[in-house]
Amino acid sequence: MTFCNRLMEENLPIWEQCLNSAFLQKLGEGTLPWDCFKGYIVDDSLYLREYAKVFAWGMAKAEDMEEIRTYYELLSFVNEGEGATRLCYLERFSLTDAVIQRLPQRPENLAYTRAMIATARDGAGAAECMMACLPCMVSYGWIFTRLLERFPGVGDTPYWPLVRDYAGAEYRAACERWAAFTEKICTGLEPARERRCAEIFRACSVHELRFWEMSGRPREDI
Numbered sequence: 569m570t571f572c573n574r575l576m577e578e579n580l581p582i583w584e585q586c587l588n589s590a591f592l593q594k595l596g597e598g599t600l601p602w603d604c605f606k607g608y609i610v611d612d613s614l615y616l617r618e619y620a621k622v623f624a625w626g627m628a629k630a631e632d633m634e635e636i637r638t639y640y641e642l643l644s645f646v647n648e649g650e651g652a653t654r655l656c657y658l659e660r661f662s663l664t665d666a667v668i669q670r671l672p673q674r675p676e677n678l679a680y681t682r683a684m685i686a687t688a689r690d691g692a693g694a695a696e697c698m699m700a701c702l703p704c705m706v707s708y709g710w711i712f713t714r715l716l717e718r719f720p721g722v723g724d725t726p727y728w729p730l731v732r733d734y735a736g737a738e739y740r741a742a743c744e745r746w747a748a749f750t751e752k753i754c755t756g757l758e759p760a761r762e763r764r765c766a767e768i769f770r771a772c773s774v775h776e777l778r779f780w781e782m783s784g785r786p787r788e789d790i
């Protein structure tokens with residue numbers, strides 16, 4: 569089994585808990601309070617801004633152009649794809665990106681992005697950087713594919729554009745590319761560094777869970 573497949577398998581119980589969170593279950597059923605969804609979109613837009621900085625650290629420490637191009641591709645996928653859906657939702661909430669950029673991240677969100685940025689900044693190189701950002705990418709692909717299987721009716725809810733982004737073939741193909749790149753840079757790591765990488769992957773999977781739990785509560789400042 570590849571290193572990435574092993575990490576994903578080990579972290580599936582945490583991703584299951586994400587899928588079973590009140591937020592995602594209600595989203596699938598179409599009963600999620602609009603206020604909670606609004607809070608999620610705002611926090612996630614702030615999260616994606618901070619997430620971009622993880623790649624900046626990756627680029628700053630890169631050893632060759634292929635690595636830089638990979639971070640660049642990841643960043644533009646996140647910015648143009650995920651960012652675009654969030655902008656559409658913000659418009660539906662009569663909010664603008666400029667307004668929400670001044671809002672604080674909620675504590676669970678801040679703890680997550682701080683940990684990711686510190687990992688990429690202080691890590692030895694690409695392996696640690698990818699460990700910090702991979703759970704974000706691949707857990708969403710896994711979760712939303714299962715969500716759509718469990719709740720096919722989600723296609724008739726206002727949450728469909730979000731679900732479609734992550735349950736689709738394009739996102740799956742992108743996750744496979746990123747996992748393949750990660751596999752390449754993690755092949756042959758010495759055991760202590762491999763263990764450290766597995767710890768980062770797990771810690772970020774737990775941060776994902778905390779983010780979903782947080783999203784079950786509405787923000788009070790919008």
Ligand SMILES: Cc1ncc(CN)c(N)n1
Binds near residue numbers: 612615650703708776
């Ligand atoms: C918190 C979080 N985690 C993951 C994703 C999907 N890249 C996201 N948009 N937000």
